[in-house]
Amino acid sequence: MVFEDIWLAxxxxxxxxxxxxxxxxxxxxxxxxxxxxxxGRHPALQPFASGPRNCVGQVHALVEAKMVLAMMLQHFRLSLPGSLPVPAVRQIRRWA
Known part of the structure; x- marks a missing residue:
């Protein structure tokens, strides 16, 4: 989105x-x-690709996105509306 009037070249x-x-x-x-x-050809044009052509800033970008989300959530209080039932959740642990 353009925030101020500009002239392009x-x-x-x-x-x-x-x-x-x-x-x-x-x-x-x-x-x-x-x-x-x-x-058999490597997808070289894909951003955040895997292998030797991957983005060097991928880890930094993902950490930064997680930090932004965490900092935004600190300013809000999340709750369910009172009219919605909260289903009971059972956690089953399986030991392998």
Whole structure:
């Protein structure tokens, strides 16, 4: 969302309050190559991918997201409405 009126280098002028999006095709405009989807190829374009091409900031991003959620929850009190019944929960422990 645009928070203040701005002029972009391409001559566009989004006003405050407008939503601005960038389509994936505008960023990755490469021609379609079916061999890229062949079996055995690593999915190199996936963010937070696994293996040697994974995101170096993945752990930091997940920890930061958890911290933000925890800090937000400190400012709220969560409770069920009085009209909803709370089902009894039994915990069964199985020792293997």
């Amino acid at each position: 391409v001559g566009l002028h989004p006003s405050a309050g407008h939503l601005v999006g960038i389509p994936m095709l505008a960023i990755h405009h490469y021609e379609f190559k079916p061999e890229c989807f062949a079996a």
